Amino acid sequence: MKQYRPSYYKDFRCIAGACSDNCCIGWEIDIDPQTDAFYQSVGGDFGCRLKQDILRDEHGSQFILKGERCPFLNEQNLCDIYIHLGEQALCEICTQHPRYHEWYGSIKESGVGLCCEAAGRLIFSQDSLPTYEYVNIDEESSDDIDEEGFDALRAARNYAFELAKQHDWSALLSFGEELQDALEWEDWEEIRRLAAGEITLIPTPNTSVSPNALNQLLTFLSELEPIDPQWPALLQNICDKLPDVLAALPAYKSAYPRWSDDMDQLIHYFLYRYFCKSLFDEDVRSKTILPLVACIVVLLLNAETFLRKGSFALEDQIFTAKQFSKEIEYCTENLEALCEAFWDPDFLLVRQLNALLLQIFA
Template structure:
């Protein structure tokens, strides 16, 4: 599609559907957009009857979740019956978009993959190359956007300087932009996160383990490349919001905190189990994303907390 830009790994993404451990068709309320709703009303036959029986029109039309909060069209093999019967084009907007997110600019759009999907998280965190976006033609950008992309590219460049440890890259980045990260111990951060709304009890157990843990350190330099990808993801996803609200410093700190919290949790995991695998790191990142990034309230609460540091 014209004027739409993707990160370098985007085309490699493929939903793993039936074998996904945290299937996005479980536990999330799925609203149906008006165009799809109209399309669903026009068909006939058994699928039409099933759609009628499983869509609630209270407020925005949405699928009525079944036992264990499963989408009514998710079958026993964890595959989608709508796709099986009618193909992907018959999905509603939310289902065909997920786990993609979009950042809109004046004349172009950036698309990304959200970390709350385990397969997207696996793809994002296993990249070996520094984060990269194709350059946008200058005639697509406003003057403000040109400055923004220069600023963001500079962040990607600094954070991928692998000649120095990742922790030093972050520290010098924040220092370079004159922003200071709030001074809190891992226990104090656990307390902050424990006040937020949550969805998964595993998240609360992890925060409680963090609160009780002694001497939490970074998971080790061998994890620098993963932390770099994680931080770059947060910057890619969240920094452009600064074009609307001017909170650039807060968004850099939000990205720093996300990276720090996930590495704290990884360190606790390593301490408890004696080993830290990439799969368990991916799971921690996915959980953090679905609890924090995918909650507007939690994201906003952290941005406000960062605002107070200025």
């Protein structure tokens, strides 16, 4: 089997004790059956600890958090399982996180997720948009997929990368609408034709953006299940002072000239990670909207940060992207709810995305 991944993937290193966050705090950590069987076989004092601190029920096994912390995260923020049993004893999630994977027959697409600050630093420190590489891996191909469909969607994703790079938001959104029709009919030939640039631009109203659209988006996000209990209040705070936050955007852009490059990385990341999953869920339209909505929310977080601190740096960019990623991307229910909202005709932002992005990137 081959792994397809951004070229920076191999450079990822967890910074462990130096991490200001830590993926062993605040998350439920499921243990895969194979690792759990090994944990049950460990003897001695550490084996007792493993038995005590793991919950096993009909849903599977997971670490029993102490407060918000993994019970094996010690006071130095280092992992006691790693220390006592070695790296090979970590469960699948702990070994892989923040690497993500999707299996498409004989190809496994992988990357590193923005919910981790070391991954964010890697992504936002690139000088240009990522290139990709194939690597042979010792893994069996997964179940059969529609190879023709996958190839067509990959071609479409490459075209979406190009449109996003050119900041042609109108074309990207029109592309998503047209692809959706073709995908529902599994018309791979039509998808290839669209991916070759033969799209029809859907006229978008050239009106100024209503703040109601942003208020509605922020309120919607603030009502989803939070990972960090502070997240809804942060969004509500941005809502309450939206005119000030929007007015801070130009100053933030001047103070942080690489903002546009960072947004290009962010949009590209979301396109790469989610676009081809539409082969399974048949919703490619949302996969073109999600990266743009992510960009807008992160820009609002950035402007709010600038307003509060009077400055903005790469650290802040890594942090705000991580916030959005953790709260939305890394909660399946939240991500699904947001993508579902894109189909609601009363969800104002979708119709105003083009105008809003044109204003922001002007």
